[in-house]
Amino acid sequence: MITPGIADDIAATVESCRRLDDTEGGSRAALRHMQQQVTEVAGHIRNSRFSDSATRQRTINLWAQLAQTAGWTAMDTGLHTRAHHFYATGLKAAHETADRALTSHILGCLTFQAIARGQHHDALALADAGITAALSAAPAVRAMAAARKAHAHAALGDLTALRRTTDVGLTFLAHPDARDTRPPWLYWLSDLRVVTGQSYITGAFATGAPGTGEARALLAEADPFITGWLGRHAEHIADRDGLLHGAWLARSYLARDQLEHTVATAGSLLQYASTVPSAHVRSTLAALDTDLAARRELRSHRPVQRLRADLQDVTAG
Missing domain, CATH: 1.20.1050 (Glutathione S-transferase Yfyf (Class Pi); Chain A, domain 2)
Incomplete structure (x- = not known):
């Protein structure tokens, strides 16, 4: 029994x-x-x-x-x-x-998975379902549902909807009871800065021209969200989240021709990358290597070539 x-x-x-x-x-x-x-x-x-x-x-x-x-x-x-x-x-x-908050959370996970698989319109539909399920939930749950929808808009390159939905999530999380009424499975959500920064980077890259115009400005806005989070949570440098967001930050720097920051950021991550068995991290590091390979002017740049060799060692494993 x-x-x-x-x-x-x-x-x-x-x-x-x-x-x-x-x-x-x-x-x-x-x-x-x-x-x-x-x-x-x-x-x-x-x-x-x-x-x-x-x-x-x-x-x-x-x-x-x-x-x-x-x-x-x-x-x-x-x-x-x-x-x-x-x-x-x-x-x-x-x-x-009848746990609608947990239902919303799982729909949010499915949203994230659909984005990872390139099923962006499915992701948006799942995110909408998650928001509906969370209508009577605690503010932090509604904030997370809105953040997942913002990420789906980002993956579609809809920067206007990305900003609008991000603001909705931030409003929910600003509720005075947001942290005290979080369900136990949302223990990690204390703010949305790093989540917002990642969505901004994703949105900029989804436009196909992250280094120009509004997308470039969005990458610049994302910088303090990611760097500030990494700086305040030094323990995350060696874990999956730190590696993932750091790798995207390195890609963001490269898109804006900030080569020194690209090499320094990626180099600081690679000492930990072999110990984090994350397919998502590996694919992002591989994408950074692809970005570097596409820059013909960097083919004789020794620090970049050393970085590329290290990236290939890590992603091959």
């Missing part, structure tokens, strides 16, 4: 898997561990009796949270089909427990 005490133990497992994703996201070993946990909780739900209905509801909701975390790890491992399966499992469980 599943008792409240056993549900507490499952909750501790969910929390440990979140921490594991934070530190080892993209690792196939971490994903195998999470998949085992998802399967075990599913077995409890299918085959066990519960001490009361509240414990059953809680266990199903914890299963949804666990599936979301496993989906995020699978996505960062590059296993998109498996990630989608986990997200679908999480959505079903969140629906069963």
Whole structure:
């Protein structure tokens, strides 16, 4: 029989898997561990009796949270089909427990996955569904839903909609209760600066001409969001988020012909890149190498060629 005490133990497992994703996201070993946990909780739900209905509801909701975390790890491992399966499992469980905030969060994860797969119009539709699901949710949940929609607009190169939706998210997060009423799975959301900076960079690159006009101005606006976050959270330099945002920042510098900043930023990241098993990070570093390769005038530039060799070593692994 599943008792409240056993549900507490499952909750501790969910929390440990979140921490594991934070530190080892993209690792196939971490994903195998999470998949085992998802399967075990599913077995409890299918085959066990519960001490009361509240414990059953809680266990199903914890299963949804666990599936979301496993989906995020699978996505960062590059296993998109498996990630989608986990997200679908999480959505079903969140629906069963009438948790619209968690439903919105998982739809936001699906939005991010669709962007990663180049399915930008699907991403926008998923983001809209996430906003609808969050209509009665806490301000931080609504802020995150708006940020996901802003990122979908960014991927489509719609800079006007990107700015408008970003402002909506910032307004929600400015609510005085936003941080105190966050659900536990949104523990990491304290501000939207780095999320906004990443969306601005994504939007500028999606225009196809990031180094010119409004897109160039957007990249300049993104700089303090990313550099300020990295500076205040030095521990992130060595993790997945720091590497991802730092790699995009390096691409942004190159688009604006700030070669010294490009080399310095990318060089500071590469000492950590081999220890972060993230497909998303590797693909962004590979894109930086492609950007550098396209610049004919840099083919005899020794620091750039050394950087390219290091990038290729990391991305090949």
